[in-house]
Amino acid sequence: MAEQDQDTPAAAPAQKMNKLGLSLLNYRGGKSTLCAGCGHDAISAAITQAYFELGMNPRQVAKLSGIGCSSKTPAYFLGEAFGFNSVHGRMPSVATGANLANRALNLIGVSGDGDTASIGLGQFCHLVRRNARMVYIVENNGVYGLTKGQFSATADRGSVQKKGERNTYEAIDVCALAIELGCDFVARSFSGDRKQLIPMLQAAIMHSGTAVIDVISPCVTFNDHEGSTKSYDYTKAHDWILHEIGFVPGADNIEVEFDPGTTRDVKMHDGSHLTLKKLATDYDPSVRLNALSVLQQGKADGKIVTGVLYVNPNSESFADSLKMVDEPLAHLAEKDLRPAKSCLDQVMDELR
């Protein structure tokens, strides 16, 4: 069951500390300027909670976004992290550059459905192909909020706009696309299901490559009416939850045992565990074809499939595939950056 609690974000007691001795306050950002009840604020709260629970130093995180309502949100979480609100649809390339300059940064990108599936479709695809290490969240509401409610490319065919217009175009499923393009961590969630979203985010944060999470995040102002397939009511009523997700961080990992009869255990790259408790069916997220199949099944049945669709914890990150030094490039000293005079002399001799 999805649970909707976007009105009570981060309700943990303020005195609770994580392993770094930081409280939830250290992970909060600025005050949101989005509409009251916006799904995006619930996602920001989930991100805040996910990093807090992981005990990750917020100063080691960099938040990136494109343009749109979704892309404003990095200002609303992790105030101690650097942020970059870039240009429309092109955050993936900026994130790629940041990843190469400093591979120690923990990157989280927040995009929207227009920013990813319309103007940014190309950059999204190529980010996934490169597999730069980052969490890439699509806050998906099927409409352009900032320009007042036009359909985006993820709006379902037949979904009805607030003014009554019906969408006649086929929707782009960013999860199916990511799986097709070889992404090693693909998941879908619902902004109203914080219990599912938080551990999902934590696993994504620990993933060694690009982790794509598409979060259905209703737009209360322009797409929450009857006839919309991205409203709170519709999403709750049609949510097909694949499994119950849990996350056990690597450091706290003292002989955790999971009953293989009821739970699937995915050991992540850093030693932490993503646990997937079986529900009605036993879904195996280690098979790419299963993901495509269940997404097609959901589409045929009018269901929104949520959960970890595909995960390969041994993903080779972009920085590794480039055989880069372990130390961030940005931290290298001048002597590592400028070859010796003898190297230049050698080149000059060859050109004579």
Added chain:
Amino acid sequence: MGVIVNDFNIMVGTVNGSGSQSANLVLMRSIFNMGVPIAGKNIFPSNIAGLPTWFNIRASEHGYMCRRAGTEILVAMNPATAADDVAQMAPGTLVLLNDTIGLLKERTDLRLLKVPFTKLVAEISPEMKLRKLLVNMIYVGIVAQYLGIESDAIDLAIDKQFSGKKKAADLNKAAVRVGQRWATENPIENLGYRIERREKTKGKIIIDGNAAGALGAVFGGLQVLAWYPITPSSSVCESAIAYLERFRHDKNGKATYAVVQCEDELASAGVVIGAGWAGARSMTATAGPGISLMAEFVGLSYYTEIPAVIWDVQRVGPSTGLPTRTAQGDVAFTYNLSHGDTAHIVLLPATVRDCYDFGAEALDLAEEFQTPVFVLSDLDLGMNNWMSDPFPYHDKPLRRGKVLSKEKLDQIKEFARYRDVDGDGIPYRTLPGTDHAKAAYFTRGSGHNDKAEYSEKPHDYKAIVDRLKKKHETARSRVPQPVVVTEPGASIGIIAYGTTHHAIVEGRDLLKKSGIKTDYMQIRALPLCEDVLRFIENHERVYVVEQNRDGQMHELIRSYGRALTDDKLRSVRHYDGTPIDAKSCVDGILAGEKVEVN
């Protein structure tokens, strides 16, 4: 008829993809090895194989490097263009024509030699595939023999061209010998052209501008290179990759750099900006169409003050234009690239040495000024071979700009990302990941105040863009400054930049012969500095010579100092896709001076 020594053009017309490039480079290098200055220009189509291509070698006793109209020796190997090529030759031109090519109209005013290339090459190799390549080396032998180029000079050039491939080198030498023998058996009386040994190329190197720029960047600490292939800039990145792979690994063999071949130029710009933001020295290289695509990202880089280096190896626009021809048509566009009020630092290399120097200088300026920096090369400079003194090793510390480390943050009371602390318009920045409570800030392309907070307040917006303007003013005296060469008693000034420089060097000598003395200012960067206005003030008339239709630099100078320049400034333009020659420049100035042009 007297003999012209070391001062003529050799033009070779071939089909591209036929392997003639190696032969042409060997011929050019042979003359270079004789100690005679050369300039090689490849005139090629936007095509991989099968279309006409020409290679022009200019030998110049004076070391003039620009294109020179006219051909003294033509090698016509391409059946598709031979008739046209021959028809364009002036009377008396020596023409070596492949004897399998029939000409509709025979010209009796040329010295036309039909060479049995097919028969000659058959002696060297039984393999058809090899013959196709070796046939080109036969004309090298013939031309060399007629001009008096020594065998040692040719062999040296072949060894260089086929370095490490002895078998190929030997075969090519054999082909040259066949050509030499044929020329000996078919002597020309009173040819009128000779190469004589000189000492003018000793110690010099030959390199193209793209490789030189890449070399400069790699030795200038380039860390992230993002690119999308486009003519004529691809070899900037390909050369950089080759140098990076050779020289930039740590003791464990791991790369101290990253290269991304992106999906398009937008992504290249994005990667460069993302990397620049996170503290790496980053660049990309492209041509006009890529610059058009990058406009939005360049505005972001300017407004959010993130270092980025963008090489634009200019080709002929607009649109696809002439992708394999040269121009200086992107000057005005790049200077103000993006919507809103912007102005960028633009470096204008004229020589391969400039390309090398600016390869590093651009990275320094980008980090110092926290802004996009363009390097505007062009196809002529980037893809052709230029002679140069060897490049010096730069060992001054890299200029990384105003970056606040964790320790420095401890020492200051407050950090405001966009505050003008030093009065030069350049703020301080911190790098993502800096573990300090004061370090983090939010970078946004939307309106912000000096603390990088979102703001739509009128005074906040104005304060930021006014400071950006101030920063640009600071740059005027810190970018590479103009170089001025004077002639006693000159009242006429010439301003030029980029590859036009080479036409001016020769053009000034020609003008002097016509009785016109000139001073010359070579502009090396934008923004312009006050010296430009002083130069105009000190001359009766000033000609701005450049390779675009609209006189873009002329207009930039006019808008920089309108009152001063209105009566004095004249524009001379060359824009047909060919590199500017001295004559075009001289004719333009003579016309302005009302001197009759022959």
